[in-house]
Amino acid sequence: MKTSPAVEKFLRSIYLLEVRNQKASGITLASKLNISPAAVTDMAIKLANKGLIKYQKHQSVKLTTKGLKVALNASRKHRLWETFLHKTLKLSLDEIHIEAELIESNTSTKLLNMMEEYLNFPEHDPHGDPIPDKNGILPEKQKFTPLNENIPGSYQIGRIHFESNEINDFFTEYEFKVGDILELVLIFKMDNALLIKRNKVSMVISNNIASRILVNKVIS
């Protein structure tokens, strides 16, 4: 299935929502893709006709098996590029997403596989997101919990939900990354903000930010 950049981004957006059990509604997609709601309806009808999504008027769209395959491959491209840009070319965590988006769609399978080999078949990208293999198979799912849903204690960052511009600035500023150890001190009753410590430095982060940081309990 030959697909354009726009189609791949559209399907990948749906995938990213579905994988987190969120509905792929018109406005959501419009805002994620930075296009008008009308453009979403437009594209939805086209892709439904190609059997890539299920679409019924006034309902959120859903990937078909065929559409999922395309979305997984698009994610594979995106995440391999991110990994490559970070590991090899030393681009920072907040730059790789944008740069990858620019190139990914025009990457051939050949080049992609060479890159994967060069990187030694990574299972996760620098944000901790899983990279599908060339058959679209994801590595075994890891069971992280959002930091804000935990009780005080020591945690290791396993994954960061970077893919939203608002959040980008924060993580860039503070350089949180996969592998970091965080000490959750307490969650404020008032606004649900979190008091945390990293490398002995204390800081308060909003509940929203904390919900993007997926962690594992560390036995300390």
Added chain:
Amino acid sequence: MKTSPAVEKFLRSIYLLEVRNQKASGITLASKLNISPAAVTDMAIKLANKGLIKYQKHQSVKLTTKGLKVALNASRKHRLWETFLHKTLKLSLDEIHIEAELIESNTSTKLLNMMEEYLNFPEHDPHGDPIPDKNGILPEKQKFTPLNENIPGSYQIGRIHFESNEINDFFTEYEFKVGDILELVLIFKMDNALLIKRNKVSMVISNNIASRILVNKVIS
């Protein structure tokens, strides 16, 4: 100047012709770019209006200073990508051109500079073509001659004019590359074909092929 992939490829095509003192006529561009002559006229008018080329009806187009700047940057992208794909990702000499063409246009200046640094500021791509620096300055021009314009003797390949599909197959099959030493034995009077030796293996190559192999005399 923000330019689309189509515009960059168009300007680069003109540049590649001009740099070899060839005219950028409509049919030539159409065939190089694989588009119709009508599309060439179309684009020519558009770019002339933007001050990127000089265009007069029924005459070959010419790059303006502004257009040359864009073309040089497009070449820079193309050749850095080719170098990168070859050196780092081990893609073969005949694959890099196509792969580079797919990605190059969407490469940010940032990424490009990181790549250049990673590659240690190469002056030439794997075909021997010069890479403009970030200010559009080319390395000092090397004075090669087409193999077919030489007399019998020993020569080293300095550059290969790969960028045409017909020739691709030949070079792929025989793996000629920059740096190789060739012994020119004789040029046949009849058809101007060349009898050459490489690693003690003799072969006859057409004059056309030989004209794409640029060489330096080797004192043997």
Added chain:
DNA sequence: TTATAAAATTAAGTTTACTTAAAAAATGAA
């Protein structure tokens, strides 16, 4: 010089990926 071929242009149309504006449908709080 003139006919013919080659090259370039013009005209009209297509596809993709959007846009804005208005209308319709769904949702949800009073």
Added chain:
DNA sequence: TTCATTTTTTAAGTAAACTTAATTTTATAA
């Protein structure tokens, strides 16, 4: 349950980058 807000759709239109077909201009060779 109704009315206001939100969401989605419809309608109409745009810009880029093409296409084909017909026409015009230029080049060239007899």
